[in-house]
Amino acid sequence: MITHKKVVATHFHKTLIIDIETVPLQYDWNMMPDALQDHWLRKLNLLRLTDEERHDPEQQFRDRAGIYAEFGKIVCIGLGYVYEQDGASKVRLKSIANDDEKLLLEEFLQTLRVFGEQHRDITLAGHNIKEFDIPYICRRLTINGLELPACMDLAGLKPWQVHHQDTLELWRFGDYKNYTSLDLLAYVLGVPSSKSDIDGSKVSQVYWEEKNLDRIAQYCLRDVYTTALVYLRLKGWTESLPEACYV
Secondary structure (H helix, E strand, C coil): CCCHHHHHHHHHCCEEEEEEEEEECCCCHHHCCHHHHHHHHHHHHHCCCCHHHHCCHHHHHHHHHHHCCCCEEEEEEEEEEEEEECCEEEEEEEEEECCCHHHHHHHHHHHHHHHHHHCCCCEEEECCHHHHHHHHHHHHHHHCCCCCCHHHCCCCCCHHHCCCEEHHHHHHCCCCCCCCCHHHHHHHCCCCCCCCCCCHHHHHHHHHCCCCHHHHHHHHHHHHHHHHHHHHHHCCCCCCCCEEEEC
């Protein structure tokens, strides 16, 4: 007899959870090329800011530029997937971190190729992955002159042809009015939170001021693990949650 847990695990081993950590291209806005500074000022005019915030483009660049692919870069990509070992399910976790974004993205593409060879018809999953992680990765791949992987090349596809799994979308159940954070979703579903001494708002500071990429990578992996557990719960997993296994 096939248990519900085994059915979920069989489906999930082809699902690759991803999460990215991004920072501004430079911590000091004055080190940016003049053209990008001008474009940032135009960007600020489109954002909902107070007059005080709008008149401090340098601070706004530090605080916000990392979330825009035109003004930021990826410093870490975390990956995870569920697998079976000795009759128990575990979440295998790996981080790719590098100050050189092009090298980071090349390693990410190679990892996707290897995973795709081992698991046909892979599915990418994550929290808010459709609106942030995947578009951001695609834009930075293009900027770095790298080819989009097949699982991210969505040009010409209909919405129902895109098989990415987004935990935010799954939780909405058709309601698009509100954003729910991963931390809140983990709490209400009884999943361990990924938050500790750092959250997404502090990544830029940790990277540029502390020069601590390893700390960012560990935070990213905690997010991947939490996302994997949330995804399992949303897909009907009722057994004990799998433990993390770090590569």
